[in-house]
Amino acid sequence: MxxxxxxxxxxxxxxxxxxxxxxxxxxxxxxxxxxTERGAPWDGMLKDVLDQNGIPHLDQSRMGAAIGQRAPLLQSNRIYVRYDDLARANELVDELFGPDAPR
Ligand SMILES: [Zn+2]
Structure with missing residues:
Protein backbone atom coordinates (compact mmCIF):
# COMPACT_ATOMS: atom_id res chain seq x y z
CA MET A 1 0.00 0.00 0.00
CA THR A 36 15.86 5.79 2.34
CA GLU A 37 17.26 8.23 4.85
CA ARG A 38 20.99 8.85 4.95
CA GLY A 39 23.32 11.32 6.52
CA ALA A 40 26.19 12.94 4.70
CA PRO A 41 28.18 11.88 2.80
CA TRP A 42 26.04 8.87 1.95
CA ASP A 43 23.06 10.86 0.75
CA GLY A 44 25.25 12.66 -1.79
CA MET A 45 26.76 9.37 -2.90
CA LEU A 46 23.36 7.80 -3.35
CA LYS A 47 22.08 10.77 -5.33
CA ASP A 48 25.11 10.50 -7.62
CA VAL A 49 24.35 6.82 -8.23
CA LEU A 50 20.70 7.59 -8.93
CA ASP A 51 21.76 10.31 -11.35
CA GLN A 52 24.11 7.89 -13.11
CA ASN A 53 21.23 5.45 -13.53
CA GLY A 54 18.85 8.09 -14.79
CA ILE A 55 16.53 7.86 -11.80
CA PRO A 56 14.99 11.19 -10.82
CA HIS A 57 15.01 11.82 -7.09
CA LEU A 58 13.82 14.38 -4.62
CA ASP A 59 15.09 15.27 -1.23
CA GLN A 60 12.68 16.39 1.40
CA SER A 61 13.42 20.08 1.22
CA ARG A 62 12.73 20.22 -2.50
CA MET A 63 9.61 18.15 -2.10
CA GLY A 64 8.38 20.36 0.70
CA ALA A 65 8.67 23.35 -1.55
CA ALA A 66 6.98 21.54 -4.40
CA ILE A 67 3.94 20.31 -2.54
CA GLY A 68 3.68 22.96 0.14
CA GLN A 69 4.34 20.82 3.18
CA ARG A 70 5.90 22.09 6.37
CA ALA A 71 9.58 22.90 6.37
CA PRO A 72 11.87 19.89 6.64
CA LEU A 73 13.55 19.03 9.90
CA LEU A 74 17.17 19.93 10.34
CA GLN A 75 19.65 17.45 8.92
CA SER A 76 16.94 15.50 7.21
CA ASN A 77 18.29 13.62 4.26
CA ARG A 78 15.30 11.61 3.19
CA ILE A 79 15.41 10.66 -0.43
CA TYR A 80 12.33 10.01 -2.53
CA VAL A 81 11.98 8.51 -5.99
CA ARG A 82 9.06 7.92 -8.32
CA TYR A 83 7.04 4.80 -7.62
CA ASP A 84 7.91 3.25 -10.97
CA ASP A 85 11.61 3.75 -10.18
CA LEU A 86 11.39 2.46 -6.62
CA ALA A 87 12.31 -1.19 -7.27
CA ARG A 88 15.40 -0.22 -9.25
CA ALA A 89 16.36 2.43 -6.72
CA ASN A 90 16.09 -0.12 -3.91
CA GLU A 91 18.47 -2.40 -5.78
CA LEU A 92 20.94 0.44 -6.06
CA VAL A 93 20.63 1.12 -2.33
CA ASP A 94 21.33 -2.56 -1.67
CA GLU A 95 24.40 -2.44 -3.90
CA LEU A 96 25.65 0.69 -2.22
CA PHE A 97 24.93 -0.05 1.42
CA GLY A 98 24.26 -3.79 1.53
CA PRO A 99 20.88 -5.55 1.78
CA ASP A 100 20.88 -5.54 5.58
CA ALA A 101 21.51 -1.84 6.04
CA PRO A 102 18.72 0.07 7.77
CA ARG A 103 16.49 2.14 5.56
ZN1 LIG B 1 1.37 7.73 6.62
Missing part, protein backbone atom coordinates in the same frame (compact mmCIF):
# COMPACT_ATOMS: atom_id res chain seq x y z
CA UNK A 2 0.96 3.64 -0.29
CA UNK A 3 0.43 6.49 2.17
CA UNK A 4 -0.03 9.76 0.32
CA UNK A 5 0.78 11.81 3.37
CA UNK A 6 4.07 10.13 4.29
CA UNK A 7 4.98 9.05 0.73
CA UNK A 8 5.72 5.54 1.90
CA UNK A 9 5.22 2.11 0.40
CA UNK A 10 4.54 -0.56 3.01
CA UNK A 11 2.95 -3.92 3.71
CA UNK A 12 -0.10 -4.08 5.93
CA UNK A 13 -3.19 -2.07 6.66
CA UNK A 14 -1.74 0.90 8.54
CA UNK A 15 1.02 3.26 7.57
CA UNK A 16 4.08 2.60 9.78
CA UNK A 17 4.96 6.29 9.71
CA UNK A 18 1.70 8.02 10.70
CA UNK A 19 -0.07 4.91 12.04
CA UNK A 20 -3.25 5.67 10.11
CA UNK A 21 -5.11 4.44 7.07
CA UNK A 22 -6.55 7.82 6.20
CA UNK A 23 -4.23 8.57 3.29
CA UNK A 24 -3.67 5.05 2.05
CA UNK A 25 -4.22 4.18 -1.58
CA UNK A 26 -2.71 2.70 -4.70
CA UNK A 27 0.33 4.62 -5.86
CA UNK A 28 0.51 6.19 -9.29
CA UNK A 29 3.74 5.68 -11.29
CA UNK A 30 4.76 9.28 -10.78
CA UNK A 31 4.07 9.42 -7.03
CA UNK A 32 7.15 10.12 -4.94
CA UNK A 33 8.02 7.28 -2.58
CA UNK A 34 10.32 7.25 0.41
CA UNK A 35 13.49 5.40 -0.56
Missing amino acids: YCRKCRRIFDGALCPECGKDKWIGTPNPEDPCFL
Whole structure:
Protein backbone atom coordinates (compact mmCIF):
# COMPACT_ATOMS: atom_id res chain seq x y z
CA MET A 1 0.00 0.00 0.00
CA TYR A 2 0.96 3.64 -0.29
CA CYS A 3 0.43 6.49 2.17
CA ARG A 4 -0.03 9.76 0.32
CA LYS A 5 0.78 11.81 3.37
CA CYS A 6 4.07 10.13 4.29
CA ARG A 7 4.98 9.05 0.73
CA ARG A 8 5.72 5.54 1.90
CA ILE A 9 5.22 2.11 0.40
CA PHE A 10 4.54 -0.56 3.01
CA ASP A 11 2.95 -3.92 3.71
CA GLY A 12 -0.10 -4.08 5.93
CA ALA A 13 -3.19 -2.07 6.66
CA LEU A 14 -1.74 0.90 8.54
CA CYS A 15 1.02 3.26 7.57
CA PRO A 16 4.08 2.60 9.78
CA GLU A 17 4.96 6.29 9.71
CA CYS A 18 1.70 8.02 10.70
CA GLY A 19 -0.07 4.91 12.04
CA LYS A 20 -3.25 5.67 10.11
CA ASP A 21 -5.11 4.44 7.07
CA LYS A 22 -6.55 7.82 6.20
CA TRP A 23 -4.23 8.57 3.29
CA ILE A 24 -3.67 5.05 2.05
CA GLY A 25 -4.22 4.18 -1.58
CA THR A 26 -2.71 2.70 -4.70
CA PRO A 27 0.33 4.62 -5.86
CA ASN A 28 0.51 6.19 -9.29
CA PRO A 29 3.74 5.68 -11.29
CA GLU A 30 4.76 9.28 -10.78
CA ASP A 31 4.07 9.42 -7.03
CA PRO A 32 7.15 10.12 -4.94
CA CYS A 33 8.02 7.28 -2.58
CA PHE A 34 10.32 7.25 0.41
CA LEU A 35 13.49 5.40 -0.56
CA THR A 36 15.86 5.79 2.34
CA GLU A 37 17.26 8.23 4.85
CA ARG A 38 20.99 8.85 4.95
CA GLY A 39 23.32 11.32 6.52
CA ALA A 40 26.19 12.94 4.70
CA PRO A 41 28.18 11.88 2.80
CA TRP A 42 26.04 8.87 1.95
CA ASP A 43 23.06 10.86 0.75
CA GLY A 44 25.25 12.66 -1.79
CA MET A 45 26.76 9.37 -2.90
CA LEU A 46 23.36 7.80 -3.35
CA LYS A 47 22.08 10.77 -5.33
CA ASP A 48 25.11 10.50 -7.62
CA VAL A 49 24.35 6.82 -8.23
CA LEU A 50 20.70 7.59 -8.93
CA ASP A 51 21.76 10.31 -11.35
CA GLN A 52 24.11 7.89 -13.11
CA ASN A 53 21.23 5.45 -13.53
CA GLY A 54 18.85 8.09 -14.79
CA ILE A 55 16.53 7.86 -11.80
CA PRO A 56 14.99 11.19 -10.82
CA HIS A 57 15.01 11.82 -7.09
CA LEU A 58 13.82 14.38 -4.62
CA ASP A 59 15.09 15.27 -1.23
CA GLN A 60 12.68 16.39 1.40
CA SER A 61 13.42 20.08 1.22
CA ARG A 62 12.73 20.22 -2.50
CA MET A 63 9.61 18.15 -2.10
CA GLY A 64 8.38 20.36 0.70
CA ALA A 65 8.67 23.35 -1.55
CA ALA A 66 6.98 21.54 -4.40
CA ILE A 67 3.94 20.31 -2.54
CA GLY A 68 3.68 22.96 0.14
CA GLN A 69 4.34 20.82 3.18
CA ARG A 70 5.90 22.09 6.37
CA ALA A 71 9.58 22.90 6.37
CA PRO A 72 11.87 19.89 6.64
CA LEU A 73 13.55 19.03 9.90
CA LEU A 74 17.17 19.93 10.34
CA GLN A 75 19.65 17.45 8.92
CA SER A 76 16.94 15.50 7.21
CA ASN A 77 18.29 13.62 4.26
CA ARG A 78 15.30 11.61 3.19
CA ILE A 79 15.41 10.66 -0.43
CA TYR A 80 12.33 10.01 -2.53
CA VAL A 81 11.98 8.51 -5.99
CA ARG A 82 9.06 7.92 -8.32
CA TYR A 83 7.04 4.80 -7.62
CA ASP A 84 7.91 3.25 -10.97
CA ASP A 85 11.61 3.75 -10.18
CA LEU A 86 11.39 2.46 -6.62
CA ALA A 87 12.31 -1.19 -7.27
CA ARG A 88 15.40 -0.22 -9.25
CA ALA A 89 16.36 2.43 -6.72
CA ASN A 90 16.09 -0.12 -3.91
CA GLU A 91 18.47 -2.40 -5.78
CA LEU A 92 20.94 0.44 -6.06
CA VAL A 93 20.63 1.12 -2.33
CA ASP A 94 21.33 -2.56 -1.67
CA GLU A 95 24.40 -2.44 -3.90
CA LEU A 96 25.65 0.69 -2.22
CA PHE A 97 24.93 -0.05 1.42
CA GLY A 98 24.26 -3.79 1.53
CA PRO A 99 20.88 -5.55 1.78
CA ASP A 100 20.88 -5.54 5.58
CA ALA A 101 21.51 -1.84 6.04
CA PRO A 102 18.72 0.07 7.77
CA ARG A 103 16.49 2.14 5.56
ZN1 LIG B 1 1.37 7.73 6.62
